Amino acid sequence: MISSRSISAFLLSCASLAPAAPWIPDAAAIAARTNGVAPLAVFFDASATTSEVTALPFHELDYAWDFGDPCAGAWETDGRSRNYEKGPVAAHVFVSAGTYNVQLTVRDMAGGVASRTIPIVVMDTDAAFPGTNTVCISASGDSTGAPAGALQVTSASFTAAQPYIRQGARILFRRGETWVATAGLSIVALGPGMIGSFGAGAPPRIVATNNLTFFSFSNRVPKCDDWRVADFELDGAQFAGSSACGAGGTASRLLLLRVAAYDVHGGFSFPNSILDYNNANGYPGHTLYDQIALAGCSVRHLVGGSGGNGGYIAAQRFSLQGCEMHDSTGAEHVLRMPWIMNGVIAHNNMSRQSPVKHLIKLHAPGYTNAGLGYLQYTERVIISDNRFVGNGAWSVTPGPQNSSGDERARDLLIERNHFVHSTNVQVSLVIWARQVTVRNNIFDVTDGASRTAISVSRRGIEPASTDVRIYNNTAYTGTGNVTLVSIAAVTTNTTVINNFVAAPAGGATTINSGTGVNLAASHNLGTASPGFAGAPPVAPEDFTLLPVSPAVNAGTDAAVFDDYFLNGRPFNATNDLGACELVPEPFMPALAAALAAVLTRGVRRGRQGMAARGSRHAHPAVLPASRGCAA
Numbered sequence: 001m002i003s004s005r006s007i008s009a010f011l012l013s014c015a016s017l018a019p020a021a022p023w024i025p026d027a028a029a030i031a032a033r034t035n036g037v038a039p040l041a042v043f044f045d046a047s048a049t050t051s052e053v054t055a056l057p058f059h060e061l062d063y064a065w066d067f068g069d070p071c072a073g074a075w076e077t078d079g080r081s082r083n084y085e086k087g088p089v090a091a092h093v094f095v096s097a098g099t100y101n102v103q104l105t106v107r108d109m110a111g112g113v114a115s116r117t118i119p120i121v122v123m124d125t126d127a128a129f130p131g132t133n134t135v136c137i138s139a140s141g142d143s144t145g146a147p148a149g150a151l152q153v154t155s156a157s158f159t160a161a162q163p164y165i166r167q168g169a170r171i172l173f174r175r176g177e178t179w180v181a182t183a184g185l186s187i188v189a190l191g192p193g194m195i196g197s198f199g200a201g202a203p204p205r206i207v208a209t210n211n212l213t214f215f216s217f218s219n220r221v222p223k224c225d226d227w228r229v230a231d232f233e234l235d236g237a238q239f240a241g242s243s244a245c246g247a248g249g250t251a252s253r254l255l256l257l258r259v260a261a262y263d264v265h266g267g268f269s270f271p272n273s274i275l276d277y278n279n280a281n282g283y284p285g286h287t288l289y290d291q292i293a294l295a296g297c298s299v300r301h302l303v304g305g306s307g308g309n310g311g312y313i314a315a316q317r318f319s320l321q322g323c324e325m326h327d328s329t330g331a332e333h334v335l336r337m338p339w340i341m342n343g344v345i346a347h348n349n350m351s352r353q354s355p356v357k358h359l360i361k362l363h364a365p366g367y368t369n370a371g372l373g374y375l376q377y378t379e380r381v382i383i384s385d386n387r388f389v390g391n392g393a394w395s396v397t398p399g400p401q402n403s404s405g406d407e408r409a410r411d412l413l414i415e416r417n418h419f420v421h422s423t424n425v426q427v428s429l430v431i432w433a434r435q436v437t438v439r440n441n442i443f444d445v446t447d448g449a450s451r452t453a454i455s456v457s458r459r460g461i462e463p464a465s466t467d468v469r470i471y472n473n474t475a476y477t478g479t480g481n482v483t484l485v486s487i488a489a490v491t492t493n494t495t496v497i498n499n500f501v502a503a504p505a506g507g508a509t510t511i512n513s514g515t516g517v518n519l520a521a522s523h524n525l526g527t528a529s530p531g532f533a534g535a536p537p538v539a540p541e542d543f544t545l546l547p548v549s550p551a552v553n554a555g556t557d558a559a560v561f562d563d564y565f566l567n568g569r570p571f572n573a574t575n576d577l578g579a580c581e582l583v584p585e586p587f588m589p590a591l592a593a594a595l596a597a598v599l600t601r602g603v604r605r606g607r608q609g610m611a612a613r614g615s616r617h618a619h620p621a622v623l624p625a626s627r628g629c630a631a
Contacts, residue, residue, distance in 0.1 A: 020112065022049055022050065022051040022053075022057070022061055022106045022107075022108050022112055022113075023050045023051070024115070024116040025048045025049065027119070030044050030045060030046050030104065031043070031044055031118050031120065032044070032291055034121065035121040036122065036192065037122070037123045037128040037226075038094060038097050038123065038125050038128075039094065039095045039125075039255060040093065041093050041291065041293035042093075043091050043291055043293075043319065044089065044102070046116075049106055051112070053108040053109050053112065054108065054109065054559075056559075058088050058411050059437045060109060061107065062086075062107040062561035063104065063105075064085075064104070064106075065084060065086070065090045065102065065103070065104055068100040069083050070083050071096065071629035072092075072093075072094075075321070076296070076322060077387075078385060078387070080385065082322075086562075086566070087384065088380070088382075089343070089380055093255065093295045095257075096122070097123060097124035097127075098122055099121050100121075101117050102120055104116045126147055128192060129168065133170060134150040134172065135151045135161070135169065135172065136151070136153065136172045137153045137160055137172065138174040139155065139156040139174070141154040142174060145199035145200060146172070147172075147198065150172070156180060157182070158179040158181035158182075158185070159182065159184075159185065161185055161195065162185055162186065165187055165189055166189050166193070167193060168191075168192065168193065170193065170194040172195075172196050172197055172198040173195075173196075173198075175197050175199040175200055175201040176201030176202055177204060178207060179204065179206050179207070180209055181209060181212060182210065182212075184212045184216055185215055186219070187215065187217050187218075187224055188218060188219050188221075188224060189223065190223065190224070190225050191225050191253070192226045192227075193226065194228045195215070197232070202233070203258070205235060208234075208237045208242045210242075211241025213243045213244075213269075214232075214242075214243070214244055214245065215244070215246075216246055217245070217247045217248070218249035218251040219249045220249055221283060222250035222251075222278075224251035224252070224254070225252045227254055228255040228256075229245070229256050230255070230257040231257070234260065234261040235263055236261065236262065236265065236303065237263055239264075239303070240305055242264045242265050242303070243261075243265055243266035243269060244264055244266070244267050244268055245259070245268045245269065246268075247269065247271070247274070249274070250289065251289055252289065254291070254293070255295070256293070256295070258295070258296040261298070262298075262300045263301050264299070264303065265302065265305055266302070267302065267309065267312075268310075268311045269309070269311075269312045269313070270292055271312055271338070272338055272339050272371075275288065275289075276372055280371075288316050288341070288372055289315040289318075290316040290317055291315075291317045292315045292318050293318075294311075294321070294323055295323070296321075296322045298325070299323075302330060303330060304330015306331050306332070308328060308330055308331055309333050309335065310333070310334045310350075311334070311335040311336065312336045313336075314338050314339040315339075315343075316341045316342065318340050319345075320335070320346075320348060321345075321347050322348065326350065327351075327352045328354060329355075331357070332353070333354070333357040333358050334350045334352075334353045335350065335359065335360050337360070337362045338365065338401075339363075339365050339373055341376075341380065342380045342381070343380070345382065345383045345384070346382065346383075346384045346385045346386065350389070353390070354391070354392060355391055355392045358390075358394055358395060359390055360383065360395075360396045360397065360398075361401060362378060362396075362397065362399075363378060363398075363400050363409060364378040364407040364409055366407060377410050378410075379410050381398075381409075381411075381413075382412075383412070383413070384416050387418045387420070388419045388420065388428070389420045389422060390420070390424070390428065393424060393427070394425075394427050394430045395419060396414070396428065396429050398414075398430075398432065398433045398436065399432025399462070399465075402460065403460030404460055404461065405461070408434070408462055408463065409433035410433060410435045410436075412433055412436045413436075414429065414438045414439075415437070415440050415441065416564050417442075418444075419441060419443045419445075419453070420444045421443075421446065421448030421451070422447055424449055425447075425448040425450075426452065427450065427454070427455045427486070428445065429455070430454075430455045431457070432457060434465060434467060435468075436467070437468075437469045437471070438471070438473060439470075439473065440471075440562070440563055440579045441453075441579060442564060442579050444476050444538075445476070446476070446478040451480055451482045451483065452482075452483040452485075452513075453475040453483065453485065454485040455486045456468050456516070457486075457491060458490050464488075464490040464492065465488075465491040466492040467493045468493075469494075470485055470496045471495075471497050471498055471558045472497075472498045472500075472555070472560050472569075472575070472577070472578060473500070474578035475499070476502045476537060478536050480505070480507045481503065481508040482507060482510070483501075483512075484496070484499055484510065484524070485513070486512075486514055487512055487514040487515055487516045487519065490517075491516035492518055494515075494518075496511060496520070496522075496524060497520070497524070498524065498555040498558055498560070499578065500527075500530065500577040500579075501524070501526040502527055502528070503526070504535070506528055509526025509528075510526065522556065523556045523577065524577070532544070532546070540565075543564075545578070545580055545581075546582075549576075551576050551577035551578050553572060553573075553574040553575075555575030555576055557575065563580050563581040565580065567581045567583045568581075569581050
């Protein structure tokens with residue numbers, strides 16, 4: 001007879017053989033800051049998390065963030081909650097004062113779970129800028145809605161604000177009014193500081209009268225930290241030298257919130273080249289911009305010409321979330337990032353770049369070039385939950401800007417994006433980088449000049465692409481042939497698993513064209529009968545699967561924890577192919593958008609016994625509840 005003691009010993013020995021749950025760094029190492037004045041942008045970095053299950057924690061662990069801010073609402077661009085995010089790096093804007101408990105939950109492929117809570121304290125804006133530390137400017141002299149005790153200024157000139165820009169100051173322009181700008185505002189001051197709006201109505205409208213930058217941060221003597229600019233409409237009046245925002249020197253902890261610009265030559269510019277120039281020409285002390293956040297911004301109708309990017313941004317930490325960026329058709333990219341060390345590009349809509357440029361151009365400084373970027377990579381960047389409608393041959397291109405540049409990128413996550421080909425597009429995603437995971441994307445290549453979703457290659461002298469993982473993507477064409485991925489012979493260790501390629505009009509379907517060295521490909525399917533919910537599919541919801549789809553239960557295990565709509569994978573015992581997992585009606589995309597993966601609150605780091613370890617694929621029966629929000 002087996003004793004209870006023997007059973008207990010056996011269970012303990014089994015538990016000891018199980019890998020420990022992931023280890024998450026301390027809260028102080030994750031949050032770039034833990035307090036500040038509202039609205040407050042906070043960057044989070046959990047990429048130092050480790051796991052016994054994988055040597056690739058950036059790519060093969062599931063990171064789910066609950067920012068403790070249920071009143072944050074939804075992104076206007078895609079309707080998903082601002083309160084939840086996925087990935088090893090994240091960013092969030094806390095608009096209102098309060099104490100927030102940010103919850104990070106990490107899962108591994110063996111079912112191990114760990115969590116960490118990071119308290120964030122956000123100070124009330126009125127309390128931070130009391131009395132005459134707040135300046136209210138009205139073109140008409142109407143001070144309705146001004147905070148009590150604020151200094152009141154009547155002027156129709158935008159530059160009336162310049163004398164008041166200093167540490168501890170808040171300058172507010174009255175909503176519903178228009179100002180003429182003969183020059184921009186120069187913010188060369190430490191914070192906290194804010195330039196925003198008061199009253200009711202449309203955001204303040206600022207109209208350029210010449211070639212100017214509406215908001216300039218720092219200069220040759222670096223001095224700009226902890227400022228926020230919120231709620232403006234910037235009209236560049238089609239001047240060929242006008243731009244929304246720019247930096248002339250090192251700046252840090254800047255938030256641009258709901259800033260809309262149109263008819264400008266350039267949008268938002270934080271170039272690393274000016275930093276090297278200043279350092280080399282008698283103005284030392286410049287370091288790479290840090291903690292630059294754009295949320296809910298827009299730039300449209302860019303005036304054609306060299307340098308007229310919607311965004312040109314280099315930063316140690318950078319986030320672009322919930323933005324609309326369109327119409328750089330004259331000469332340039334929609335978004336160019338020449339050097340990013342931690343980046344979140346999420347919930348944006350981008351379209352209509354120049355036909356010879358890209359929606360996103362992501363590269364690094366020359367690897368051996370002198371300056372701040374010497375021996376540096378662009379790395380730890382997440383591109384997720386965006387909609388890309390290309391207008392040039394290549395839509396999104398992580399890698400060197402040309403064949404002669406050794407500009408290296410690594411550790412990139414590209415997931416849950418919706419790529420749409422227009423008539424000029426040949427390839428949606430061109431990868432000249434290393435350690436890249438591409439998962440849960442939808443590629444509609446129907447209208448393209450060529451119908452290839454992904455290319456993995458080497459552009460020139462940089463190290464060839466290696467360790468590119470392509471999991472659970474859907475590629476579709478409504479006419480002609482379609483190729484999921486073109487793989488150059490020089491690339492190594494490409495993995496292609498669980499992808500779904502559809503050509504209902506009868507064209508040929510190709511999973512991979514070329515193999516490179518050491519290709520691993522399995523459980524992929526090309527078909528003329530995909531069994532999509534919509535026919536023809538247009539919106540992401542149309543690409544969800546019907547029970548008759550050949551993609552259902554046709555996959556294998558991979559480092560994919562959820563699908564395009566954040567439904568848990570697999571819902572049953574086996575992964576489905578493509579970007580969308582078949583789930584019962586109660587869990588369809590509209591409900592899953594609240595980030596289903598945030599499901600195990602309060603689990604401490606470490607081995608929590610067998611009860612703390614569950615399937616990594618568990619799907620929540622109840623989505624996170626929303627607490628009461630003030631009207």
